[in-house]
Amino acid sequence: MGRPLVKNQADEEIKFPYQKVEALFYYLLVKKKASRNKLATLLWGEMPENKAKKNLRNALYQLKKSVGQDIISTPDRFIVKIAATEFLSLDLAKFLEKKPQAALKLYQGSFLKGFLLKNASEFNNWLLEQRNYYEQLYINHLKTEIGSCQKENKVEKAVSYLKTLIKTDTFNEKAYRELMQLYAQTDNSAKAIEVFKKLETELKKELGITPDQKTMALLQKIRDKISSELENNKQKHNFIFRKKESEKIITKLNQFIKTEKSYSFLISGEAGIGKTALIEQVIAAADLDNTLLLQTNCYQAEKNYIFKPWKDIMQQLKEEIDFEQIKLSPLWKKVIFFLFPSFLPDEEISFAKMVNFDSIKYQSVIEALLFVLSKAAEAKKIIIVFEDLHWCDKKSLLLLRNLIRENQNNNILILATSRNQCWQRIENIFADLKEAKLLKNIELKRLTLPEVKKFSRKFLPNYNFTEELFTKIHKETEGNLFFLVELLNLLMQKKDSQALTEMLTAKSKNILSSRFFSVSKEAQKILIIASICFDKFSYELLAAVSGKKELQLIAIFEELQSFNLINEVEVRNNNRIFYQFTHSKLREFIYNKQSKFKVKILHKRIAQFIENDLAKQRTQRKQYSKLIYHYSRSGDKLKYLFYLIKEAENYMYYTHEIFPITNDQKLARDNVLDLNQEKSQNYLVKIESLFTEIKNSPESNLKDMEAKYLNIKAHFLIGKGKYSQAILTLKLMLKNANSINNTKIKLNAYEQLAALGIQLEDLSLIKENAKKMNKCADILALKTKKGIAFRFLGIFNLYNKNYKKANKYFNKSLDLFRNAETITKKYTLGIASAYNYLGEVERYQGKLEKANQYYKYSINLCEQKNILSGLGIFYINSAQVYYEQSQFKLAEKQFKKSLAIYNELSTVWGYSSISYSYLSLIYLNKGQYFKAYNYLDKASSMLARFYKRYWSGIFLRAEAEISKKMKVNKEIKDVFSNKLSLNYQEYAVKAVSIFKDIGTNYELSTVKNLINN
CATH class of the missing domain: 3.40.50.300 (P-loop containing nucleotide triphosphate hydrolases)
Structure with a gap:
């Protein structure tokens, strides 16, 4: 029931080789046995009979390999059946055997939720029939339990079941009406109307109709009740002065x-x-x-x-x-x-x-x-x-x-x-x-004494107030409405002015104390646990932490609601019932009254409940903040540290290499918010402080956590441009990894160091760490990491002008990424980046047309898969070729495409300086000199923040060309004279020095021609 999951006796998930093997298993589990003809028709009905039966034989072989020979029996040439039922535990079988209340707990969603086969219409028809049948059983069980709860006046449970019924049977108006009635009966008319609005929206959106007459009549009845209550209670309403x-x-x-x-x-x-x-x-x-x-x-x-x-x-x-x-x-x-x-x-x-x-x-x-x-x-x-x-x-x-x-x-x-x-x-x-x-x-201001008098008389019209009592009430509450209402509620309960007068000799906090002690001892215990939660709390949480039996806890909840200490809150898309305090001051008061020891224990118990509950959550990430909150206050520093690191990992960029490698399904959502530096540093300060406190702990995974922290710190330092500190941090991470012999951590450190080598144009840093990374990848049998290592070695040889060797390594990288691909995992960016670097090898040698063929292939791969990472660089490389071929319109188009990406992504931002430099030259040739000036200025600003010699060389080349034209064009000189003060030859010589040093032969010859001509 729900998404299918098959586990073996060791509690390990069984993965099927392909979907039809899985479908065959599910069908046999339900039917217990079937003929081979039926199974072949069911799964391969569109194929010729001999081919369908051949596929069935292979599927049975694969199924036995997956689940075990003892589970599936083929006693003859005609029948296939489930043999060893004693080894099977099926939620479906339990669902069919159990009474309604127990069966409801087993239903986790529709039968084989999300499972359908391609080219198997007969199987899909059977599946949909089964799905509808079990769903109807589930709905019938829900209706039975709803009826029982209503008879026994178990309102909260009835509400919960009705919400579940509505979620399953979306257009069941009767269920909506029953839920509206329950809310109205419990003086929660606002929620009743909210239920109606939800029904109205669903019917209009999906069916184009309005609710029926019975529902409309009920809505009007509820609205009339609200109007009547507002009229009757307006004298008591908190807002007579608002x-x-x-x-x-x-x-x-x-x-x-x-x-x-x-x-x-x-x-x-x-x-x-x-x-x-x-x-x-x-x-x-x-x-x-x-x-x-x-x-x-x-x-x-x-x-x-x-x-x-x-x-x-x-x-x-x-x-x-x-x-x-x-x-x-x-x-x-x-x-x-x-x-x-x-x-x-x-x-x-x-x-x-x-x-x-x-x-x-x-x-x-x-x-x-x-x-x-x-x-x-x-x-x-x-x-x-x-x-x-x-x-x-x-x-x-x-x-x-x-x-x-x-x-x-x-x-x-x-x-x-x-x-x-x-x-x-x-x-x-x-x-x-x-x-x-x-x-x-x-x-909103506090109430004055006359307003307190008026409010009190209207709140308790039959009470005999004295002037002395009014003065004491005003003095004690200081005109704060919350305290005033709470005090008047106490007066209404005590029915004794003397008792109230005595109470008023204490401070306002005694008002809250009296409210707390007005409920039973057991209810007080539940309030104390609830106060540990800073927002909402669920019935399940309090049941787990308190150990109370179901009926006892329900009675306590009803007591607390009747005393207006807590109220129910609806959390959309969640079947659980949640509650919160009627006012934050109540929660704060109860929380602050508890001993530090008790608070620490309760924080830990609640954290453990949330932690155990993580597996049931669709997205675990949103629970981390609660775990951090509770573990930080429980004194469990190791757990606090663990979740602090997990939260920080969500917000830190994990690779500063130009082309991050991950499979397409990850890369397709490969974007996260860039935290500001202050927030990032806050994480690091907290984590570092915790490590200092618990550094002598014998905890076995502390070294692993420290490695993760150092990894995060290195990324933070790289993001701030503090490369030397980042290198020291990564070396410390390596020392840590060596002490626990963790090859995976070492591999990550070597990868980051090699990537930093590219950023710093440090050839020895690239080569040394790429080789070590390659060895680690071999040990761990990680093809994609080996592909990255080969790419690094290719870059080393490219920068070293060893083009033949560079070509060899880039092709090796390409082959590894191709071989790593499966039906479900694609490594488009790894492949595209290899083609891009093969293009670079050609461009460095002046073979522009061949280079652009590689760039175009990289671009097409990423555009087809909608992958932005790296695409901006591919556009730039292609645009540079178009520019050198005097295809200025195509060059401009590609440069602007790259900038469109860089305007959204903040990674490898410095590459945009290349686009700005070339666009300056393009607009100069168009005669749009002010635009050309603006682009050159943007390139300059970018280089001030992100520097690489190649980027600087391109910028100097642009300055040289513009400076040269200033000599013969007064209009250009007027626009650029305040920015370009040197002779064009001085800019060109600086560019030549850079291009010669880094081995970009084509750019070198271009600038030399500029000088010679």
């Missing part, structure tokens, strides 16, 4: 919905002043039927994790829109998929877990997200609620600012809350939005 603020926001919301001029709002004030409640009141009162409401929270524990609040937004957005309908560029799609892994299709998840990522400029992230949100808002206006903006990371804040600035509140409007703490940071980022009247700030 009328002005709420009316202002509602007016602007209505204008926004009507496409009139509006603005976004930032609600500020201290904790407990009523910011969230104001937003809730506004949303409940406004007519938002035709808008899409997206909500997210920012948490203190996640303030250093970039774009964390946007993950909830994007997850909600995914539920509401068809992401595939938004036409994104391949690069933008990769950015979205990396930042928000839940957008990845199921079949791509396994690849996403092991991707090594290129760097992408932060601007690309902003542009991609803005585009997605703007496109989504074209169909339906969007309102985004951001809670606790003061805990938001800077990049998320900047994205929010850019979104408001770009959209101008036309079809996306923001409602945000923030405490007064860190206010200057928020103020600085949003200052320009306020000036442009795109964002309004509403600051």
